Amino acid sequence: MVSTPFEVILLGTGAAFPPIELENTSLALRWEGGVWLIDCGGCPHRRLRLAGLDPRQLRGVLITHEHPDHLYGLPSLVHCLIPTPRTEPLTILAPPAALRCANKVLEAFAMLERPEVPLQLEEIPLIPRSSVKHWLETDPSTEPKWEPFHTADGLQLWAAPVNHTLETVGVRAQCGGRVMAYSSDTAPGDGVALLARGAHLLVHEATFREANRDQMPAGHSTARDAGLAAADAGVETLVLVHFLEPTLSQPQALIMEAAVVFAGRVEIGQELKRYEV
Numbered sequence: 407m408v409s410t411p412f413e414v415i416l417l418g419t420g421a422a423f424p425p426i427e428l429e430n431t432s433l434a435l436r437w438e439g440g441v442w443l444i445d446c447g448g449c450p451h452r453r454l455r456l457a458g459l460d461p462r463q464l465r466g467v468l469i470t471h472e473h474p475d476h477l478y479g480l481p482s483l484v485h486c487l488i489p490t491p492r493t494e495p496l497t498i499l500a501p502p503a504a505l506r507c508a509n510k511v512l513e514a515f516a517m518l519e520r521p522e523v524p525l526q527l528e529e530i531p532l533i534p535r536s537s538v539k540h541w542l543e544t545d546p547s548t549e550p551k552w553e554p555f556h557t558a559d560g561l562q563l564w565a566a567p568v569n570h571t572l573e574t575v576g577v578r579a580q581c582g583g584r585v586m587a588y589s590s591d592t593a594p595g596d597g598v599a600l601l602a603r604g605a606h607l608l609v610h611e612a613t614f615r616e617a618n619r620d621q622m623p624a625g626h627s628t629a630r631d632a633g634l635a636a637a638d639a640g641v642e643t644l645v646l647v648h649f650l651e652p653t654l655s656q657p658q659a660l661i662m663e664a665a666v667v668f669a670g671r672v673e674i675g676q677e678l679k680r681y682e683v
């Protein structure tokens with residue numbers, strides 16, 4: 407029997423105001439135990455099917471923060487799951503503020519207590535920033551210093567606060583010894599540095615290029631910032647996501663910006679592409 411590889415599939419790669427051809431950034435994790443969704447914009451059910459994934463295999467959704475581009479697809483997802491009733495609850499994980507927002511949005515659309523789609527909403531405990539900084543400075547090992555907050559059939563998930571404009575977590579996911587990390591929206595900081603340590607694949611936001619840094623609001627990164635994070639964490643492959651229109655105007659320059667500071671493989675994230683971790 408051929409075992410299912412641990413894969414990341416990008417369902418969207420656009421920023422909050424995405425270029426016309428892109429969807430808001432979200433990604434699916436696929437492993438032997440099913441499918442996990444990280445962030446939830448657009449029509450996630452359609453995106454999963456476009457990516458060749460079976461929405462009935464969906465085990466859970468992790469929301470990194472409550473900005474609309476990362477959360478607003480949630481009621482649509484539950485709505486689309488109604489015609490294929492399930493008994494296993496769909497787990498929804500988010501840091502405290504985003505979980506409150508998810509709860510409100512689901513309630514507004516009467517999707518919170520549909521018998522066809524039982525939901526289990528769980529708060530992601532926030533690791534103190536001081537602990538993240540302490541671990542980063544005192545312990546060089548790549549093993550996480552804290553327990554995964556969620557485990558599902560061999561998939562382990564860790565989260566740590568990243569450096570965005572509101573409460574946001576980055577994610578580390580491990581399956582069968584392979585590790586991926588996702589920055590979510592963030593300026594350079596300790597959270598990603600710790601989560602991505604020794605990861606095989608880092609999906610990092612690059613909302614801006616250095617050429618447009620003067621227009622960049624707080625809480626985001628350029629491709630060069632993403633490259634520095636990848637180099638610092640010692641990852642193998644860096645995949646850039648969360649683009650604005652001008653960021654993609656010169657793709658080669660975007661890659662070079664990261665490649666100048668990071669010796670590993672750099673790719674501009676392609677929607678619906680599968681990346682084996």
Ligand SMILES: [Zn+2]
Nearest residue numbers: 421422475591
């Ligand atoms: Zn965003």
Ligand SMILES: [Zn+2]
Nearest residue numbers: 471473570591
């Ligand atoms: Zn955001």
